Amino acid sequence: AKAATAQYETEVHFKKCYGVMSELFELHDNMNSTFPSEGFKFLDLGCAPGGFSSFLLDDSRCISGFGVTLPSTSGGFPMRLRRPNFLLQSADLFELGISDLIASEVHVCICDAQYLRNNISWDDQYRGVRCRSKQHGVWALLLKQLWLGLTRLAMGGVLIFRFGWRDPGPHDLATVWYKEMTIRLFTLLMDLFEEVREVKSDYFNALQASFYVCCTNFDAERFRKREVARLFGINFKYLLSTFIQDSNDLDILPQVDCLRTEETDQEISDMLDRINKLRLVHEQSRKIHEKTEFVREDPRAVVTLRPAPAQVSEESLNSTFSIYGRVRKIVFDDTREVSIHFANSGHAEAAVDALRGTGAFGENVWISIPAEENETEEAATIVSAPAALNTEETGQARFAAPLLVTPAPPPGFNQPKGDGRDNPNKGKQKGRGKGFASKNGSQGNEERR
Secondary structure: OHHHHHHHHHHHHHHHHHHHHHHHHHHOHHHOOOOOOOOEEEEEEOOOOOHHHHHHHHOOOEEEEEEEEOOHHHOOOOOOOOOOOEEEEEOOOOOOOHHHOOOOOEEEEEEOOOOOEOOEOOOOOOOOOOOOOHHHHHHHHHHHHHHHHHHHEEEEEEEEEEEEOOOOOOOOHHHHHHHHHHHHHHHHHHHHEEEEEEEOOOOOOOOOOEEEEEEEEEOHHHHHHOOHHHHHHHHHHHHHHOOOOOHHHOOOOHHHHHHOOHHHHHHHHHHHHHHHHHHHHHHHHHHHHHHHHHHOOOOOOEEEEEOOOOOOOHHHHHHHHOOOOOEEEEEEEOOOEEEEEEOOHHHHHHHHHHHOOOOOOOOOOEEEOHHHHHHHHHHOOOOOOOOEEEOOOOOOEEEOOOOOOOOOOOOOOOOOOOOOOOOOOHHHOOOOOOOOOOOOOHHHHHHHO
């Protein structure tokens, strides 16, 4: 179950990244006024499973791309992308030096690497660099990506990175600290780029605190003159080496305060407010939608495991199936079967498609949805209809022989000539009906497990 779930998560993440990049390009007029006429190159940091890179490589203007991802042996996610004009470098971004980065000058840089821990890694076993706290790691990794990426970004280039913001209120000390660090970072980016614009998707991660930032028209000369690469390096090393335990006491990018103004502080605060309000709108919309779902339960949105897998808890089932959609409840019927109820039938179908045939719950456990069970029952039904026929001679009714509806043979089998009633000898042919233990028989059961 774990392997099947991880594979499905990878597929979902790939499609999500492809969709996010599509949205982002649409909002920026497909980057028509941004990319050079001769085409563009890109660098994708933290590129696995490859959704962003795949979108860019599908663009007819793309010349080539570079990607960096953590090796799977260190807990990195698998890479699904292979293209002749895409060069992949396996490395831990925490340990990768500027001179070790194989990418040449690029026109687009994407920074979307996650700070991994055991609970956020491909095999739940992260073997990379660990920091004192989550905030130590998140900020260190972001600064390292900006340090690497901007040293390769061409004049007029585009930077795209993921960020997060959730505002529980002015009395939360962690939020006050986080906002101060955020204002410093965005002040620096606004100094280096002509436009810094937030992108919060209505479809992907709409309820999450994360959003994407697109910075256009990079001033590479100012980046060099201000020695911003050195600035990123100093703060990155500070986060890795400091003895400060409480992240609220960290002082990140204090050198940027000399660039801050009341106007830029307010502009950044307004941007964060827009992000937070948009997230709250989506949260409220979801609550209304959930109330509607609760009143109107979909009988098709159920996955049944029969018999119930041995030694499987409700918590573990919820963890496995919630990957495919919102699980409303899980019902155990002794040891005979267990049913997982989803919010809609699409979630149930996705779960069955991903888990069937994997043996995730044991070789003898049947995984099905109501629609399939109904089809099986209908296919197994022999329809007989006695028809009353009048005879003019007696005026009494007599009944014709029952009508036997024979199901069509499975693909690859020839239809027997006649049904045996036209010629009584034909019904005694050797081998009649061979191979008909088909989808509704035991072979079909094995295929659905």
